[in-house]
Amino acid sequence: MSNTLGPREELFSGPTPIQEMWRLRAHLGGGPRLLVKRDDAIPFGFGGNKVRKLEFVLPEALAAHADTLVTLGGLQSNHARATAAAAAKLGLRCVLIINGAPQNRPSGNALLDQLLGAQVEYISSRGERAGAVERVMSRLQSEGRKPYLIPLGASTPTGALGFAAAIDEMIAQGVRPDVIIHAGSSGGTQAGLVAGVVRNGLATRIIAVSADDPAASIASTVRGIVRDIPGCASFDGEIAVDDSMVGEGYGLPTDTSREAQQLLARTEALFVDHTYTAKAAAALIAHARDGRFSSDETVLFWHTGGQVGLFA
Ligand SMILES: Cc1ncc(COP(=O)(O)O)c(C=O)c1O
Incomplete structure (x- = not known):
């Protein structure tokens, strides 16, 4: 199968659900509309963000x-x-x-x-x-x-196309959030999301929450990948990376990531892993509590999977 972004080896079909997080929002005392994009529910190989990237890397292989x-x-x-x-x-x-x-x-x-x-x-x-x-x-x-x-995390310009395509998928679902927040590390997910936003002329801010590396290092990797994506060669916009949730390091939970893990499970029956997605959820919660989103905004938490890690 092929689309405007390039050949895709389909590992799953159909969009992943986008759901309201009403109960989390109520727990936080209101504030922005909170949505979640359920890439944890991709029905292939226990899902997650890597499946989207592989769909575009596999045709090269x-x-x-x-x-x-x-x-x-x-x-x-x-x-x-x-x-x-x-x-x-x-x-x-x-x-x-x-x-x-x-x-x-x-x-x-x-x-x-x-x-x-x-x-x-x-x-x-x-x-x-x-x-x-x-x-x-x-x-x-x-x-x-x-x-x-396949390089680390399939975070090549080709792999990132999976997330540029995911933005097309989200728009087709009728959702154009003001902010997307997600877990980041090797950079391909954020690069693809940024490219998708640029290609579609959206004003959405993409915030990656680092699982390990300093913000500047991830942002520079992401910028390099974005510029190698068709239509984005002259990209010069902001790359927002929040590295405030890393704590003691990769894979090590923090008090706030533990709290986020429990809160998402107990309000939304969503499972986040402590290496990646609990830290991203912790950032979402911290930003909402600090009033860094305005209450008329829509904030989408892109759930990148990782739930298998709960059984490690
Ligand atoms: C569950 C999960 N979320 C997020 C990430 C980060 O994505 P990326 O490496 O594309 O920045 C990874 C992998 O590194 C992951 O496994």
């Missing part, structure tokens, strides 16, 4: 006649799990380069990686990633395989 998808991430990487799921669905092999130690009894995403038949190469730290990628790629080539490397 297929065009290169790849027989093996190779990617990397942490032990509980949602991206690694989504890539393993896509490989299974397309009849390709999958090799995951995972920093972390193998578990005796795999849980969460690691369990799903195993069920999906991915081959896992463990490395002990993020610093070993580049060397391991080179080693694995040349080993597979010497075995006569055709590996295709």
Whole structure:
């Protein structure tokens, strides 16, 4: 299937729901209209933002006649799990380069990686990633395989097209929020959302809430990706990244992310993971409480998935 953004290998069809968060809003004492876009409910491989990116990256792999998808991430990487799921669905092999130690009894995403038949190469730290990628790629080539490397988080200009398309999807649902707030890390999600907004001439502000890196570093990555997206070469607008919720670091909950996790579950029956989406939800709640949104605004929390991490 193809659209104006480029070829798409469809892993799911139809828009993800956009729902009102009435009870959360009431709990916060009013304020802006609060919506949630349910990419956690994407009905493929436990969903999440990586599925949208992979839909645009996979045609490149297929065009290169790849027989093996190779990617990397942490032990509980949602991206690694989504890539393993896509490989299974397309009849390709999958090799995951995972920093972390193998578990005796795999849980969460690691369990799903195993069920999906991915081959896992463990490395002990993020610093070993580049060397391991080179080693694995040349080993597979010497075995006569055709590996295709999907970079970290599929955060390439091609992967980001999945989120530019998601803005088209949201507009077709009749929703044009003033603000979109979501979890960010490798930058592809925000880059695609920004590109989608630019391409459609919307005034929507996109705020990424960092799961790990400083705001300036994520913003500069995002800007680079946006400018490589068709129609956005001269983009010079603001890239808003909030790094105030990181706390002690990647994957480590904070008091506010714990509170947000409980509040979303108890008011909206929504589940957010402590690595990404609980920190984004914590920022949404903090901004609403501080009056940083005006009460006539519509704020959309883009739920990027990650719920498998609750079972790690
Ligand atoms: C659940 C979830 N939300 C958000 C993100 C961040 O998205 P991006 O890497 O595109 O910035 C990720 C992955 O890094 C993720 O797994």
